[in-house]
Amino acid sequence: MIEATLCFPRRSRTDGSGNERTDEVLLIEKRRGLGEGWYNGPGGKLEGDETPRECAGRETREEVGLEIDPEALEKAGELTFLLDGEAHTFCHVFRTRSFAGEPTASEEARPEWVPVEDVPYDRMWEDDHLWLPGVLEGKTVVGEFRFEGGPPLDEAEFVNHDLEWDVALGTR
Numbered sequence: 001m002i003e004a005t006l007c008f009p010r011r012s013r014t015d016g017s018g019n020e021r022t023d024e025v026l027l028i029e030k031r032r033g034l035g036e037g038w039y040n041g042p043g044g045k046l047e048g049d050e051t052p053r054e055c056a057g058r059e060t061r062e063e064v065g066l067e068i069d070p071e072a073l074e075k076a077g078e079l080t081f082l083l084d085g086e087a088h089t090f091c092h093v094f095r096t097r098s099f100a101g102e103p104t105a106s107e108e109a110r111p112e113w114v115p116v117e118d119v120p121y122d123r124m125w126e127d128d129h130l131w132l133p134g135v136l137e138g139k140t141v142v143g144e145f146r147f148e149g150g151p152p153l154d155e156a157e158f159v160n161h162d163l164e165w166d167v168a169l170g171t172r
């Protein structure tokens, strides 16, 4: 089974008058590979003996150029994606408000700060609207999502899911 990560950097912005505060999340428009053309958080597969936090930090740096201390990542979820009855990807989900730098585009990803209420769920993996709103509210989640008709996973049909909220997650 593939082990992967997703990282959701967050920021709050105040308008010029200092009145209106907008809560935003950094998404990427994926330019290649699995989920090409869809929005997601920065992330990808673990490499070598790195931990999930190290992977989330590395992928965010490689894809959009933000520097993140792995210890500043808050674990928010553990998602299992099954394809045709078999576990395909186990994905660690992190969020953070602590990072350095400005997001810049790479060959893999075009970054975009998006107000939390405007997340484009119609241009994301079909399961995302089920768990990402809760993650952006600060909850923790464990989920299992079943797809059929692949590979690849991103051409399979999303069939059903189970979700558990406010779960105590491991520290990895």
Ligand SMILES: Nc1ncnc2c1[nH]c(=O)n2[C@H]1C[C@H](O)[C@@H](COP(=O)(O)OP(=O)(O)OP(=O)(O)O)O1
Binding pocket: 004, 005, 006, 032, 033, 034, 035, 040, 042, 043, 044, 045, 081, 089, 091, 125, 126, 127, 128, 145, 153
């Ligand atoms: N169903 C679903 N919802 C939300 N996010 C995901 C899924 N399935 C997934 O695989 N993902 C996430 C998990 C990973 O962060 C990415 C896909 O991994 P990635 O490694 O970026 O895939 P590639 O671009 O093909 O490979 P790399 O060479 O970049 O490692 O999507």
